[in-house]
Amino acid sequence: SQQGEEDPQALSIQEGENATMNCSYKTSINNLQWYRQNSGRGLVHLILIRSNEREKHSGRLRVTLDTSKKSSSLLITASRAADTASYFCATDLSNAGGTSYGKLTFGQGTILTVHP
Amino acid sequence: DVKVTQSSRYLVKRTGEKVFLECVQDMDHENMFWYRQDPGLGLRLIYFSYDVKMKEKGDIPEGYSVSREKKERFSLILESASTNQTSMYLCASSFLWDSNQPQHFGDGTRLSIL
Numbered sequence: 001s002q003q004g005e006e007d008p009q010a011l012s013i014q015e016g017e018n019a020t021m022n023c024s025y026k027t028s029i030n031n032l033q034w035y036r037q038n039s040g041r042g043l044v045h046l047i048l049i050r051s052n053e054r055e056k057h058s059g060r061l062r063v064t065l066d067t068s069k070k071s072s073s074l075l076i077t078a079s080r081a082a083d084t085a086s087y088f089c090a091t092d093l094s095n096a097g098g099t100s101y102g103k104l105t106f107g108q109g110t111i112l113t114v115h116p
Numbered sequence: 117d118v119k120v121t122q123s124s125r126y127l128v129k130r131t132g133e134k135v136f137l138e139c140v141q142d143m144d145h146e147n148m149f150w151y152r153q154d155p156g157l158g159l160r161l162i163y164f165s166y167d168v169k170m171k172e173k174g175d176i177p178e179g180y181s182v183s184r185e186k187k188e189r190f191s192l193i194l195e196s197a198s199t200n201q202t203s204m205y206l207c208a209s210s211f212l213w214d215s216n217q218p219q220h221f222g223d224g225t226r227l228s229i230l
Contacts, residue, residue, distance in 0.1 A: 103174075108158035
């Protein structure tokens with residue numbers, strides 16, 4: 001499997017419900033980032049969580065990181081039709097003493113559809 | 117706000133042509149990246165650059181080259197376009213000296229090679 005794999009591949013929910021997407025990775029990371037992509041557009045950064053952090057919030061978004069399990073989850077609460085998009089996790093593999101030049105490894109994404 | 121601008125949203129070229137995709141960022145970022153995005157394969161890194169005239173191969177550099185003559189501009193070149201290079205191409209930039217900063221993406225160029 002690849003570094004940064006999202007699960008599920010697709011998620012369909014009703015407006016007002018919560019959406020949870022998961023990401024697993026294989027090697028040690030410096031940070032993990034979540035991005036959103038509307039159809040046919042570029043990626044937009046949502047949240048960055050560092051390897052020494054366990055949880056981070058931004059508005060209706062909550063990200064958790066479990067480095068022992070090499071996994072992360074993105075929770076969108078009270079979803080809206082406008083949240084319909086693809087969501088990607090990306091891992092930065094740089095660590096103390098080295099540099100990755102900010103290179104990220106992206107997963108294949110979760111397609112979220114929120115029905116009005 | 118950071119702005120990353122890609123020169124074309126849609127581009128149609130013919131097999132064998134030399135194709136240039138341009139990307140400009142306005143935030144004085146050191147790092148610039150070129151990705152291609154294909155259904156089921158996610159984003160794959162083609163090349164990146166951390167300084168003017170510096171370039172490093174990514175995961176899929178074959179058939180591509182890049183140019184970084186100025187800090188704000190990073191060009192992707194398809195030397196002799198082939199149909200298997202039909203894809204969505206995304207440019208991104210970020211700071212070099214703080215790895216806990218995100219990448220900022222352009223809107224992408226959807227390239228079709230006929």
